[in-house]
Amino acid sequence: MRNNLKVERARHNLTQAALAEKAKVSRQTINAIESGKYIPSTVLALRLSAIFGLPVNALFELEEEDRA
Amino acid sequence: MRNNLKVERARHNLTQAALAEKAKVSRQTINAIESGKYIPSTVLALRLSAIFGLPVNALFELEEEDRA
């Protein structure tokens, strides 16, 4: 699973902590997602989509291995 | 969390079992999601998005209570 979080966060000039607060998750959760440690829930993905004004599909993309 | 699974599945003429197979999950998982028992993971949401040719945001929508 590939994601653009780091780039979008930079584009919006937000720290991991600030984004975490906006998305109502812990800072570690944002960090872990950015570093590929795990994949966000759909609720969180939709929240990030709203925060950045981008569709979920633009923010997250399945890699070959995860495709159905 | 609101979702259009049932409608899209009907539109594509798929049984729960057939969709489950396409999405590589169990039939019960599809059933549970349709009946609001739980929210799909982002991986599954993206797979369903691909199967139906619709953006995740069109398939799933946060309700007030879940918004950040």
Add this chain to the structure above:
DNA sequence: TTCAAAAGTAAAGCAAACTTTACAAAAAAT
């Protein structure tokens, strides 16, 4: 160079997604 803010990382614990097995109810076909 020093100090503070930001990012990285780790472990224990909880909650929820998902699986498997299994059976009942409803719908559709014959």
Add this chain to the structure above:
DNA sequence: ATTTTTTGTAAAGTTTGCTTTACTTTTGAA
């Protein structure tokens, strides 16, 4: 009306997202 397909539902177990606490490393400003 009977049989078959589809849907609904339930329980036990596994996996994984997420939290909290806490400590280290990196970045950057003063």
